[in-house]
Amino acid sequence: MNEVTVGIGGAAGDGIDKSADTLAKSASRSGLHAYGFNSYQSVIRGGHIWLKLRLGEEKVYSQGDHLNALIALNQDSIERHAPEVEPGGAVLFNADKLRVNIPVQDNVMTVPLPIAQLMKPFGAVPPVMQNTVALGALLFLLGMEFDITATVLADTFAHKGKAIIDQNVGVLKAGYEHAREHFVPLGYQWKFSRKRRPFLTGNEAFSIGAVAAGCRFYSAYPMTPASGILTWMAEHSERCGIVVKQMEDELAVANVAIGAGFAGVRAMCATSGGGFALMTEAIGLAGMIEAPVVFIEVQRGGPSTGIPTKTEQADLNQVYGASQGDFPRIIIAPKDTRDCFDSAVEAFNLAEKYQLPVIIVSDLQLSEHPETVEPEHMPATVPIDRGEMVTEWSGEKGEYKRFAFTPSGVSPRALPGTANTLHVVASDEHDEHGILISDVFCNAAVRRKIAEKRMKKMDLALKDLPAPKLEGPADAEVTLVGWGATEGVIREAAQQLNASGVRTNQLHFKYLLPFHAKEATEILKNCKRTIGIEANATGQFARLLRAETGHGVHDQILKYDGEPFEPGTIAKQVRGILKGEKVSLDVNLAEAREIAYHHVRVYMHEEARPGKITKAEGNGFGEPVWQIEIVHRDSGEKQGELQVGVETGSTYTWQPVH
């Protein structure tokens, strides 16, 4: 498959995401598919941002394993990423400030850009425009069409007027022409399909799905990585006729959404782990009063405040255990960006049909990475099912009972404002009419039946949801088991494994509650070897799977360092497991270097970096250690030595040279 992966590295505030967006939209308008992933930090300015954008003629399912071109906006990016650029690739950088101080692979072109000189004709332009120069050069090297990018810039800056547009296009051109004059293209031959596709994040897909589904109320409190939904919703509230309300905290967010859902609008709210913890009590309320509300929990690295800008799938236990007591609720974990759209629509329908809270579990990677989606997969007209609603009621039908005990467990719902259906809903236990049975009317028999009525809805809902299916060869040697947002990367890993002769199939779960225990058991029973793949430390989904089916997974690939999975790494680990290699938790060489980088950044000036690294006996540390030379960034002269435990990762000693 014809594809390229571009990396852009720099600091927060460097405008990296904007440049990537321009490139992605250019590719998309040409008819290429795109997938981006931004590895950023919780800091407003500075820090290290590493954005990868993968473009291909066919659909790409992850950021992949490759790096073909690098735009480095600071020295750190060169040092860390230039060596990753594969033969045939290029390293672009601002030659006024940076230098390639580290060996690159064979046949990698270094492209120093005389930024100041190239920008001179445009007068005083903001420094972030260096990106546009680099982008221009890259367009040439990648064989992309200049004019398409020019129209993207024109659209992007339309609201700023012609002068700004011209300036941007001019700067882009300067970069493009500079590359044409001094470098040869990297040799990509694209077949541009010219099909235009929207390029959007999971958060945007949730938002658009909600709009299509008739959502009229969105409440939120800002929290990474869920804030993107608030931003999008606030920006589009007027156009879409949606009340978008930032509340004082997540307690309010959840309860205001429940109030709105009860009153009869399609209501949604979203947050991340810590905010969701604050919503849990309210979710039980929604379950008890049988109010339809959609909650989105976008996971990030935990526990607690954790690593707010890093991805993880470790909130499953929390979502599953949200609120005290047994009550009906549905949990959905969308698989990819398109599925975010679908899941939002589905969630609103399920919420109203079964009158319960629906929780969508996403994660930072799914919610924040942008990718191209087929426009026909996000239609304006979607199925809408508001469930059994009572819009009129006359005395002949007897008294209206909000919680009528029915065989299905679903009781027809009347909204406040309707005549003859007056009722009170309560978080206290109640009878069919809503009259409390928590106080003087306490009644064990009525309690049993209403508890059963509520839970019955789950059986019905399960029948509504598609069962999990095995994808790939039925007689596979190994089955990769996952849930939620890792579907794409696992799919690519399976493709790589199959291509390399390991017969692999994939079992991926989207519906976590209610759970297709029967169907899953049937599948798992016949799997030769299952490997669970999850971005958390304890295998929360594997545990859920065993709880539901009695079948655990045979092995696990767990990742909890905050970075997303890559298909090649998964494939390699699968091969290792099949070969019987034991998983080691020791600090490896690359990690030792990372730990040394941490030391340098915290305690030393910017001009140092890790140099030679050797493994040695512990000599009193109770474990072997990595001995890491810290050297001068350019000269390579030794500044001192660091000892890092191989097993624990502890930084034992730092010995400066003098």
Added chain:
Amino acid sequence: MNEVTVGIGGAAGDGIDKSADTLAKSASRSGLHAYGFNSYQSVIRGGHIWLKLRLGEEKVYSQGDHLNALIALNQDSIERHAPEVEPGGAVLFNADKLRVNIPVQDNVMTVPLPIAQLMKPFGAVPPVMQNTVALGALLFLLGMEFDITATVLADTFAHKGKAIIDQNVGVLKAGYEHAREHFVPLGYQWKFSRKRRPFLTGNEAFSIGAVAAGCRFYSAYPMTPASGILTWMAEHSERCGIVVKQMEDELAVANVAIGAGFAGVRAMCATSGGGFALMTEAIGLAGMIEAPVVFIEVQRGGPSTGIPTKTEQADLNQVYGASQGDFPRIIIAPKDTRDCFDSAVEAFNLAEKYQLPVIIVSDLQLSEHPETVEPEHMPATVPIDRGEMVTEWSGEKGEYKRFAFTPSGVSPRALPGTANTLHVVASDEHDEHGILISDVFCNAAVRRKIAEKRMKKMDLALKDLPAPKLEGPADAEVTLVGWGATEGVIREAAQQLNASGVRTNQLHFKYLLPFHAKEATEILKNCKRTIGIEANATGQFARLLRAETGHGVHDQILKYDGEPFEPGTIAKQVRGILKGEKVSLDVNLAEAREIAYHHVRVYMHEEARPGKITKAEGNGFGEPVWQIEIVHRDSGEKQGELQVGVETGSTYTWQPVH
């Protein structure tokens, strides 16, 4: 075994608990064991309170299945409970106001008490003193010693002075003498051991355990059924030198306790399900900053506000899933009152040794029912282990690292105020020193190692905790599996089953996290047939068990109507399961009557009650129905008819007679 079960029924505000307390203390001072259970409602005055007190020469493990003597303080109590009194028993009631309007069993003595006449000599006494009269009569009937009860009253009213004491003892005597003159004793022959034992609730045992363990800080927000701890702690704060702080909400309660735990005192807080939902975010914080804190979650009927004065074990999922991300924490579910004392002590030690939050899961029944405990089981001196503490630090040891990466995962802890160990703890991810790696210093390798360091502590903690053991015959036909507070009632059920020829053993779990998966699997593998017994609707523990071991239970006995298990009912259900009887969720006759009572209470005057009940075809209701006559309380004259669905429990029609 020589034992008796007394029931007292009346309204809230009738002072029922006080009378039961007097009787229990009298029994206890005589050397009998006592177990009480108060089935009450969330209402301050009125409603229906039903208190059972079981007394025996040997230890009694539950409120049992029997009823030998009834003190009825209102008509409802006679109607509902007089028929339950077993042959040889007695029904005592205020003859001035009440009447026995319902048939009682053979050989049950009715004991009408002319209260007004008996109290006359004492002038204007508060109406609650009718209880004392009845109690006096009961003492005689049960063959208890009058003088002991007189001293109990003297102690109880010591702070009110001699006049009040004399009045109480006088009234008691009047009842006693009245019974002696008009009735024969029921024939109990007690061997009084004279060993005095404290009579206390689980909440009190938690409190006393905490005091023994050196707890110096208790924060709370009132919530049934956890409030008892606050009451006890507040009352004893001055004497025990404990700061007892009611905060503005549970968010504050949890965070203030974490602050105190971090600063170096043994800190505890408690709440019930809804309050715990609000604490979950903080629990993750404690896990992240490795602060020792003890949380108690006293479960009540849920979901949401639910049935606040009823018992349930349905918060296990919530406790297990408390807060986002993976982090170390310990969950303990004490088995009985004595174990509450032990668990509190243990929890403080584990919290400090492993520097993590410990959650104790109790339930309303355990926390609120009082029972006698051997005094030697609650010693003043208990093992205290504060874990690895740094009280002095000098530069020679290098820099102090609060989160030093050690092989065990435990990092020696220094408290604020200590010289040379300055550090910042953070909910954001951090390195060994506590320096954030969530922002500019983000580092995947350091992140991996600190996440592993924290989780490692769980492996060590598991080794510290005793593994579950099978109790009873190893070759049993059936194994009863339970967790937490149901240990006693399941034990009694097993005894009944063994006595009736069903070889039964018991597997009970106290430590839920970390979990002894290996040991439990080993046991379960060899069990012929397991029956899970839990007070919830979905079998939350059975699910946990399968998640941890792959072994589910073969059958389940689930109860979620708010009332506690009784040993006889469990034994009967076990026999049914073994006979292959299918569990039916239909409304049975007794429940149909209950549902009819609900209708009467909500919609009709007090003078009605359910009469004849027959099952009939649905005739348009889509299910068979119970046809329930509602009759006049005394005359039995028909007032109307109610139709209640056999399957759904729905109240379809109410047809008044005229």
Added chain:
Amino acid sequence: MATIVELPVQNFEGIVDPDWCPGCGDFGVLKAVKTGAAKAGVLPKDLVVVSGIGCSSNLPGYVHSYGFHSLHGRAVAVATGIRLANTDLKVVITGGDGDGYGIGIGHFIHAMRRNLDLTYVVMDNQIYGLTTGQASPTTTKEARTKSTPNGNVELPINPLALALVSGATYIARGYSGEPNHLSDLISAGIQHKGFALIDVFSPCVTYNKLNTYAFFKKRIYKLEDDKTYDSNNAKTAMEKADEWGDRIPIGVVYKNLQPTYEDSEVAFKNGPLTKQSVNVDKNVFGGLIEEMM
């Protein structure tokens, strides 16, 4: 303003009898809420009574209207959602001092600065009733309660002063021993456009032996009796809010018309949200997709 058609109070009579202790102040408040709604001419079907958890919060169960008996401390948030979803509804919040000024104080303060058209009736008994007598945020200093057996050491909250500095536009105090006066306050609160707070002395006869009917009877006086009192003056309102001791004012302490939240919400331009179609306009939707290309 539309003319108001008063309704018979019977229209609001609930099925179930309150489970409050005999003599509880909340009976008077219940009566006043029903009468207040009737006086304001709200139809039962258009009224939603929202509460939290507490003795007082059981109130919605006793009114024949729509009701939402929510979580402890969350009534104001739930009510906000109901009101925003359907601006044709009148939303009256009823609850306790613990519920509203303790655990719920955040929502209370933030709701006031929004000036949403809500009416909030707080049954302030200066105690936690339902949990059997612990100190509440309005419990008198030094009062002995179940949770403060050695005396309460915290300064009580002053709800009227808090409301004044937080942007409520109708601030009143009532007394459940004066249900007629109270029903007028509630009726006016319902009719007021904006956030209305009515703090009500509603004695807990079981657990508060300090702030009893006798206590209030001796002290309260009506602001309405002073014809010179100008309820539109924030400064004198603050003085009245601070008045506590031998004389305690009841009545409308402060009132001021300000734009409401509803006035500035663009999504309401086509009427209440619940009345709008769930189907999205295809052109609008097409534009959203186009933006991302």
Added chain:
Amino acid sequence: MATIVELPVQNFEGIVDPDWCPGCGDFGVLKAVKTGAAKAGVLPKDLVVVSGIGCSSNLPGYVHSYGFHSLHGRAVAVATGIRLANTDLKVVITGGDGDGYGIGIGHFIHAMRRNLDLTYVVMDNQIYGLTTGQASPTTTKEARTKSTPNGNVELPINPLALALVSGATYIARGYSGEPNHLSDLISAGIQHKGFALIDVFSPCVTYNKLNTYAFFKKRIYKLEDDKTYDSNNAKTAMEKADEWGDRIPIGVVYKNLQPTYEDSEVAFKNGPLTKQSVNVDKNVFGGLIEEMM
């Protein structure tokens, strides 16, 4: 009062450089916190700086002392626990307007009525910085932010007025552009026995383009410059709290000595809790058991 031995501010110098944007107001606050602690003569080992989550809440990581960087909105509760556990420690809370006046407002208000000896420094930038620019509870009305693209419709909170009606006993406002003045305010706050609030204008140069250095420079004046201003008068303090427009006061708005929470806590009679033995007195314990027989 013990004599104060000022310390060199270097004693408080942290290892790590702040990650704030160049020009962020929080730099000035950090400097003032360190200087204030030094001026108050607190030893680094006896100082605990407690924060929530936000740009501003990163502050404890930059001070050489003990620190607790807690949850968003919970700093005041955590600080309360630390202070109650060990009254030998000086506890300074530092955080943002969103953290303290938004999600954390309940703890804030209830802490003030307790008058615990805590010092609370709020870096009020009238925006949510760390989450990249949404409206905060102090955001100016009509301001366009990421979450209010059509303009903020909520009345901003007035922290000083809230503090005044809630029982804080030291209420001041500072400006990060005046770090010396600010450090005096903080030093006095630390020395003040009781709850001290110091609300600080600390411009967010990235997301708040309205309340900038220029904005404040033009408007602020120091209350200390008016020798007639009596900070012990709640009425005039309320006037100053309300002053906003062309002139905005900074300085000590209100100060008043009242018994602290610590004064009335019986458990402190034997000193700080952390200094007491974990072993229970056997006689006391025996009495507890005896009671239950």
